[in-house]
Amino acid sequence: MRPASPTQHAFVEALLDPSLATPAGLRAWNGSDPNPRFAVHRNNVVHSLVGVLGDTFPVVRLLVGEAFFDAMARLFVVEHPPASPLMHRYGCCFADWLVRFEPVAALPYLPDMARLEWAQLAALHAADASPVDPQVLAVVLQDPDRLAASSLILHPSFAVVCSPHPVVALWRAHQIDDDSRDEQLGQVRLDAAQSALVLRTGDDAVTIELPGADAELALALAGGALLGEAHASHPRARLDQLLSLLLRHGQVIGVISARPAPDASADPSRETSP
Numbered sequence: 001m002r003p004a005s006p007t008q009h010a011f012v013e014a015l016l017d018p019s020l021a022t023p024a025g026l027r028a029w030n031g032s033d034p035n036p037r038f039a040v041h042r043n044n045v046v047h048s049l050v051g052v053l054g055d056t057f058p059v060v061r062l063l064v065g066e067a068f069f070d071a072m073a074r075l076f077v078v079e080h081p082p083a084s085p086l087m088h089r090y091g092c093c094f095a096d097w098l099v100r101f102e103p104v105a106a107l108p109y110l111p112d113m114a115r116l117e118w119a120q121l122a123a124l125h126a127a128d129a130s131p132v133d134p135q136v137l138a139v140v141l142q143d144p145d146r147l148a149a150s151s152l153i154l155h156p157s158f159a160v161v162c163s164p165h166p167v168v169a170l171w172r173a174h175q176i177d178d179d180s181r182d183e184q185l186g187q188v189r190l191d192a193a194q195s196a197l198v199l200r201t202g203d204d205a206v207t208i209e210l211p212g213a214d215a216e217l218a219l220a221l222a223g224g225a226l227l228g229e230a231h232a233s234h235p236r237a238r239l240d241q242l243l244s245l246l247l248r249h250g251q252v253i254g255v256i257s258a259r260p261a262p263d264a265s266a267d268p269s270r271e272t273s274p
Contacts, residue, residue: 096111153252165190
């Protein structure tokens with residue numbers, strides 16, 4: 001893809017920033033004033049991008065209010081125009097942007113809420129992958145030493161969000177009707193840390209709360225750590241329960257063993273699922 005020319009760059013900047021004038025050199029097909037037409041086009045583009053962000057981060061929008069969110073999103077759009085024609089990828093840096101956005105400093109949980117909602121969207125659009133062959137898994141599970149020397153390949157939808165704030169409880173409270181929401185929100189302890197496992201089952205993104213130690217172990221496994229080393233580094237984590245959870249939801253798509261079986265040529269665990 002060719003880099004944008006200075007003229008194209010100026011056009012995009014003016015299109016997303018209402019404080020900038022209409023780019024020089026624009027002509028309407030009928031010779032009319034291009035300024036009103038450009039203003040309409042600008043409003044449509046910015047409104048669409050703000051709508052995309054609102055759809056991607058609905059709980060963030062509820063937490064700050066619709067009017068505030070739309071104004072905030074407009075500022076984000078100016079600073080971060082789309083880098084891809086795929087709109088489901090727009091907003092990937094929104095959580096990091098919120099960390100630096102001073103007007104929401106009083107809501108320290110907001111960036112992590114955005115991370116949770118982004119993980120949910122990413123899970124929905126992640127590539128398909130089949131669970132590991134049960135025979136591959138059986139060979140590894142029957143040998144504790146091989147299991148400890150193995151690492152897992154996890155589903156592309158797999159993500160872990162760790163937060164010092166109760167993001168799971170806040171997210172759940174906003175999945176119910178307005179009449180019950182206030183009561184549930186009143187029970188949320190804002191000083192409680194929470195971690196979440198996000199994955200896809202079927203066509204749905206699933207959010208599962210995890211104890212902090214289990215979440216740290218899950219992150220280590222997602223990074224390719226050997227099971228034995230990962231568990232030793234996180235002794236408070238429940239490895240058996242985490243493995244059961246991952247297998248139940250089809251999140252293990254391959255196994256790599258650093259310790260060969262007695263007959264490596266006939267060992268199906270040397271192969272991993274794509």
